[in-house]
Structures are given as structure tokens and as C-alpha cells.
Amino acid sequence: MENYELQRLRSLPVESVAERLGLAVLRHRSLCPFHEDHRPSLAFNVAKNNFHCYACGAHGNTIDLAMKLLNLPFLEACRWLADEHNVILTTFKPSETKPPKPFDAKKYEKYFEHPFLNEEARHFLFAERKLDERVVRWCRLNSWHDRNGIPWLQIPYYNREGKLIGVQNRNLETPSNSKAPSNSPLKGEKAGEESLPSGKFEGGLGEVWRESSPRFRFPAASRCRIYDLPVLKMLRPGEDLYITEGSSDCWAMLSAGRKAIAIPSATLFNKKEFKEELQAARILENGNSLHIYPDKDAAGENLHYELLAFANDMGIKLVRHDLPDGCKDFADYWVQQSVHRTPVPS
Numbered sequence: 001m002e003n004y005e006l007q008r009l010r011s012l013p014v015e016s017v018a019e020r021l022g023l024a025v026l027r028h029r030s031l032c033p034f035h036e037d038h039r040p041s042l043a044f045n046v047a048k049n050n051f052h053c054y055a056c057g058a059h060g061n062t063i064d065l066a067m068k069l070l071n072l073p074f075l076e077a078c079r080w081l082a083d084e085h086n087v088i089l090t091t092f093k094p095s096e097t098k099p100p101k102p103f104d105a106k107k108y109e110k111y112f113e114h115p116f117l118n119e120e121a122r123h124f125l126f127a128e129r130k131l132d133e134r135v136v137r138w139c140r141l142n143s144w145h146d147r148n149g150i151p152w153l154q155i156p157y158y159n160r161e162g163k164l165i166g167v168q169n170r171n172l173e174t175p176s177n178s179k180a181p182s183n184s185p186l187k188g189e190k191a192g193e194e195s196l197p198s199g200k201f202e203g204g205l206g207e208v209w210r211e212s213s214p215r216f217r218f219p220a221a222s223r224c225r226i227y228d229l230p231v232l233k234m235l236r237p238g239e240d241l242y243i244t245e246g247s248s249d250c251w252a253m254l255s256a257g258r259k260a261i262a263i264p265s266a267t268l269f270n271k272k273e274f275k276e277e278l279q280a281a282r283i284l285e286n287g288n289s290l291h292i293y294p295d296k297d298a299a300g301e302n303l304h305y306e307l308l309a310f311a312n313d314m315g316i317k318l319v320r321h322d323l324p325d326g327c328k329d330f331a332d333y334w335v336q337q338s339v340h341r342t343p344v345p346s
């Protein structure tokens with residue numbers, strides 16, 4: 001496919017594409033189809049012509065939107081977009097399209113060799129989340145400030161061999177440590193993150209996220225699907241493996257002295273990939289069982305049922321644990337329990 005044709009597809013109005021895909025767009029927002037969304041978290045940036053979910057981090061251009069929502073490979077998604085919008089493409093020649101740029105691990109590895117935790121990161125991890133310092137070191141969590149003074153936690157994702165395969169940046173900004181002017185756009189960051197939509201977002205989010213500051217950002221081609229895969233190598237025969245939703249719950253679980261990996265959410269749960277990882281770790285042969293504390297919401301229940309079906313298929317035992325009332329997830333439970341714990345010596 002010709003470059004100008006791709007450009008044409010990328011410049012189809014993102015909101016019209018979303019509507020063709022069945023999303024109800026209102027004031028540049030819609031419910032996010034990539035996670036269990038109860039308020040419109042998916043934002044459309046009309047100027048940059050892209051989308052970004054403030055809850056699950058899903059983002060991209062018109063082609064990405066079609067690929068993700070229709071679960072189509074790149075060229076098929078292009079064909080769908082072209083057909084839907086009466087764009088006439090010369091030919092489809094797969095060999096002529098550029099392969100996607102791989103994740104640039106070399107560029108990011110250096111950030112995690114000697115991780116540094118700034119004041120905001122230390123506050124978030126230790127004061128708010130009550131995490132064990134050993135867990136934070138094991139996870140090689142790093143931090144940085146962008147040119148607008150916004151603090152970010154940098155979370156590396158490794159494969160089971162310990163090779164860096166992706167980076168997730170988590171916005172640590174709260175009203176109390178906000179230094180940037182409230183309308184500063186995010187662009188051209190020093191660590192080379194992909195730029196995500198900035199712009200005005202009305203209502204809905206409230207809480208701590210100001211306009212123009214996304215909650216998560218990912219460098220190009222980051223594979224942030226299963227978190228903490230290296231722990232699988234340390235799993236002893238018969239030992240329990242906890243499955244959590246998201247990295248925060250995973251850190252809390254590790255701080256509680258349990259072996260844990262995290263998947264982003266039920267909607268982003270890739271069964272095939274997950275199965276491959278568990279098979280590589282010889283979970284079945286080693287008699288390990290899976291454990292879950294479902295989040296206390298519909299997404300948590302959904303993930304539990306997805307995992308249950310998955311575990312049954314594989315012949316692995318899945319044990320469900322319930323959180324006490326008043327705890328929405330394990331991270332929350334861990335914080336609430338911290339009043340009864342003596343601090344871990346550092």
C-alpha cells in the first residue's frame with residue numbers, strides 16, 4: 001500500500017471512524033470498549049486525530065482503533081476503513097508495507113540499570129501504597145520528570161528470560177505536587193515517549209487527573225501485557241501463583257510475600273500468550289495452582305470467570321479468595337492492613 005494511502009486512512013476523522021465502529025461519541029468522549037467502562041474514559045483528540053483511554057491506556061490512530069475493535073490484522077483493518085469511507089486504494093501488497101517498528105529495548109534498558117526514585121515516586125510507593133522496598137527493587141521501578149515537571153513512574157516489563165520488552169509510564173501527578181501550568185501540552189519528552197492526546201477534556205474524570213495529563217503512556221511497540229514474568233522462574237513446585245489485575249495489585253501481592261504476575265484486565269487478557277507462559281513455566285507438571293483475589297467490581301468478576309474457564313481448559317486449579325468488605329482491590333487491602341503491620345526494615 002502506498003504511503004499517501006496510509007496517510008489518508010490515518011487522517012479519516014477519528015470520531016467518525018469510532019461511530020462507524022459503533023461507539024457513541026459525545027463531546028469528544030465515549031465509553032471505552034477495551035475495558036469495563038462505566039463512565040466515558042475514551043477521549044478523542046480531534047487535532048491529533050487519535051484516541052486514548054484514561055483508564056486502561058488503550059490508544060492510537062484510526063487504523064489502530066479498527067484493528068483493536070474488530071480484532072483485525074493491519075491490512076485487513078486498512079481495507080475495512082477504506083471500504084467504510086469510500087477510499088479507493090490502488091492495491092493491497094503486503095510485501096510493500098513496512099513491518100511495524102520493534103520496541104527499542106536498548107534505548108530504555110539504561111533507565112533500569114540504576115533505578116532512581118524521586119520524591120513523588122517514593123511517596124507513591126512507600127507512603128501511599130506501603131510497598132516493601134525489596135519488591136520495588138526487584139521490579140526495577142524508576143522515575144523521571146518530563147519537561148513540564150510532571151513526575152512519572154517508569155515500570156519495566158520483562159519477558160521470562162529477563163529481557164526488557166516494554167515500558168509503562170504512570171503519571172504520579174496529584175494536585176499537591178503539580179508544578180506544571182494547567183494547560184501545558186505534553187510533547188517531545190526527554191525519554192522519547194510516544195506523544196498522546198493532550199487537549200481539553202470536560203467533566204467525567206474529576207479526581208486527580210488534570211486535563212492534558214494522561215494517566216499512562218507507553219513507548220512505541222511496548223509489550224505491556226503480562227507483568228512480572230521473571231517471577232515464574234522462581235516458582236517452586238507446588239507453590240501458589242497469584243494472578244492480579246494490573247501492576248499495582250501485583251506489587252502489593254509481592255509485598256505480602258506471594259509470587260504474583262499481573263494481566264492488564266479481562267478485556268486485554270490474551271489467553272494464547274498466557275497459556276504459553278504458564279506452559280513454559282511447567283505450571284501443570286509442577287503442581288502449581290493459580291490464585292486470585294478478584295477486584296470488587298464487574299471487571300474483577302469478569303476476569304475471574306475468564307481465568308476459571310482458562311484454568312479448567314488447562315487442567316490447572318484456580319482458587320478464588322474474596323477481599324473483605326470495604327476493599328476494592330488487593331492493593332487497597334494491603335494499604336488498609338498496613339496499620340496492623342510493623343514497618344519492614346529497609
Ligand SMILES: [Zn+2]
Nearest residue numbers: 032035053056
Ligand atoms: Zn479503556
